[in-house]
Structure formats: structure tokens, C-alpha cells
Amino acid sequence: MYTLKKSLGQHFLRDENMCRKIVSSLPVAPGTQLLEVGPGGGAITKYLLELPGVDFKAVEFDQEKVDFLEKTYPAIRGKIIHADFLKVPVPFEGPFKVIGNFPYNISTEILFRILEWRDQVPEVVGMFQKEVAQRVASVYNTKEYGVISVLIQAFYKVDYLFDVHENCFNPPPKVKSGVIRLTRLQQPYDMASERKFITLVKTAFNQRRKQLRNPLKPLFAKETLAEDIFTKRAEALTVADFAALTHKML
Structure with a gap:
């Protein structure tokens, strides 16, 4: 068998109905290139391997899990990339979809890596x-809304799909879980540059309790900071607001 390694953020899904529900949440047609991140013990992997006509690969860092998967699911041999997902090069040429029961300790880093590959x-x-899933999916004027909400939603539509109860895992984790779907926007937001956008968002939320004209002083001319929008707090701005402001930055 295999062991649970909390240091790698591992948590093993045991509810087969939930495994199938997660897999069915990602529309996959024959010919699709599909990457699973962190297959672990193969909870959803075994269903992904059954998808007809799919070019499947999985990235797994833990050698013990690689050995277990290859022994238990022979169909996966030759399809596992034994590497750190955060360091692996793009695994396919052309478009590919991503699915995973993501290691919780690097889940936000995984999202930013996917942004690089968008x-x-x-x-x-x-x-x-669940707390991370809610932050990614949250909308403006909510306490969960923050840097990751804005940066992901600038490029993807986010849908919070469903909760996953602790009893679906063995052993049950001390935190709740949630599943989200990202769908790339057909029409990205109009921003001066991605670099300016990221700088603006991170700077604005660095002092989220203050009016924007305080943290954003270094980024805008004094006369620009006199505009009404800068009397708001970061959480009151939509993704479109942030994108529009990049065109006024110094």
C-alpha cells in the first residue's frame, strides 16, 4: 500500500461517488489532452484512465505513489511525470485541460502556475x-475577495461547484474541501500590461483596510489619486476596475 504524507499536503479521497462527480465536472471529449496534478493513490485517476480517446498524463512528486500507481493501474505506465509540478515544463504541445485533487499546501502556487500556462x-x-476555493471564487465587496480572486478572475471565469465532506476522505481532514472550475475567458480584460495589473492588485490589497489613495501613492500621479475611486478600499473594486486603473498608472 502507501502512506499519507502530510508534509506533501496529501489527503486521500475514498468516496467513489465523489470521485466520479469530480471527474464528470470537467467536460472531456475524445482527442483532449488531459493533465492530472497529484494523483496520489489514484482516487480519480482510475476514472480518468477510462475516458475514451484522451491523451492522459499525471504529475506526481512522491516516488512511493508513482510505484503504487504503476503497480495498481498498469494503464498509467508511461503516462506519469515524476516531478515537482511547480518546476515541470509544459507537459503538452497545444491545448490541454487540468484536473486534480490538489495538494493543499501548494494549491495556490498550482493556480499561479496554471496562469502562466493559460x-x-x-x-x-x-x-x-474550502477556504481557498471560496477565495478564488469570491466576488468584490466580500471579506474573502483578495489578490488571488482578482488575478485568477482576470483570465478565468470561476464556478464554485460543490463542497466535499470530510467523511469522503480517509483519514478525515480537519479542514473542509471544495471543488471549483475555471473556464478561460474568451475576451480578457483590457489592461495596460499584466505586470502593471499584478503590481496594482498586490499593492492595493497589501493595506486592504485603508482607502486606496494611501497604498497606491507610489503608482499614480497626485491629481489621479484625487479621483473618487481612490476613496474606496481594495475589496470594493471589481476586476474590471483594477484593469481600467492600469491605464492611469505611472
């Missing part, structure tokens, strides 16, 4: 710690 990744379904 030109090739039209759709993602992932299970996260």
Missing part, C-alpha cells in the same frame, strides 16, 4: 481546501 489551458477542475 494560453494552453482552457479549463481546470480542482479540489481545494
Whole structure:
């Protein structure tokens, strides 16, 4: 068998109905290139391997899990990339979809890695710690809304699909889980540059309790900071608002 390694953020799904539900949340047609991140003990992998006509690969860092998967599911041999997902090069040429019961300790880093690959990744379904899933999916004027909400939603539509109860895991984790789907936007937001957008968002939320004109002083001319929008707090701005402001930055 295999062991649970909390240091790698591992948590093993045992509810077969939930496994099938997660897999069915990502539309996959024959000919699709599909990447699973962190297959672990193969909870959803065994269903992904059954998808007809799919070019499947999985990235797994833990050698013990690689050995277990190859022994238990012979069909996966030759399809596993034994590597750290955060360091692996793009695994396919052309478009591919991503799915995973993501290791919770690097789940946000996984999302930012996918952002780097967004030109090739039209759709993602992932299970996260519920708090993280809610932050990614949250809208403006909510306490969960923050840097990751804005940066992901600038390029993807986010749908919070469903909760995953602790009893679906063995052993049950101490945190709740949730599954979200990202669908790449057909029409990206108009921003001066991605670099300016990221700088603006991170700077604005760095002092989220203050009016924007305070943290954003270094980024805008004094006369620009006199505009009404800068009397708001970061959480009151939509993704479109942030994108529009990049055109006024110094």
C-alpha cells in the first residue's frame, strides 16, 4: 500500500461517488489532452484512465505513489511525470485541460502556475481546501475577495461547484474541501500590461483596510489619486476596475 504524507499536503479521497462527480465536472471529449496534478493513490485517476480517446498524463512528486500507481493501474505506465509540478515544463504541445485533487499546501502556487500556462489551458477542475476555493471564487465587496480572486478572475471565469465532506476522505481532514472550475475567458480584460495589473492588485490589497489613495501613492500621479475611486478600499473594486486603473498608472 502507501502512506499519507502530510508534509506533501496529501489527503486521500475514498468516496467513489465523489470521485466520479469530480471527474464528470470537467467536460472531456475524445482527442483532449488531459493533465492530472497529484494523483496520489489514484482516487480519480482510475476514472480518468477510462475516458475514451484522451491523451492522459499525471504529475506526481512522491516516488512511493508513482510505484503504487504503476503497480495498481498498469494503464498509467508511461503516462506519469515524476516531478515537482511547480518546476515541470509544459507537459503538452497545444491545448490541454487540468484536473486534480490538489495538494493543499501548494494549491495556490498550482493556480499561479496554471496562469502562466493559460494560453494552453482552457479549463481546470480542482479540489481545494474550502477556504481557498471560496477565495478564488469570491466576488468584490466580500471579506474573502483578495489578490488571488482578482488575478485568477482576470483570465478565468470561476464556478464554485460543490463542497466535499470530510467523511469522503480517509483519514478525515480537519479542514473542509471544495471543488471549483475555471473556464478561460474568451475576451480578457483590457489592461495596460499584466505586470502593471499584478503590481496594482498586490499593492492595493497589501493595506486592504485603508482607502486606496494611501497604498497606491507610489503608482499614480497626485491629481489621479484625487479621483473618487481612490476613496474606496481594495475589496470594493471589481476586476474590471483594477484593469481600467492600469491605464492611469505611472
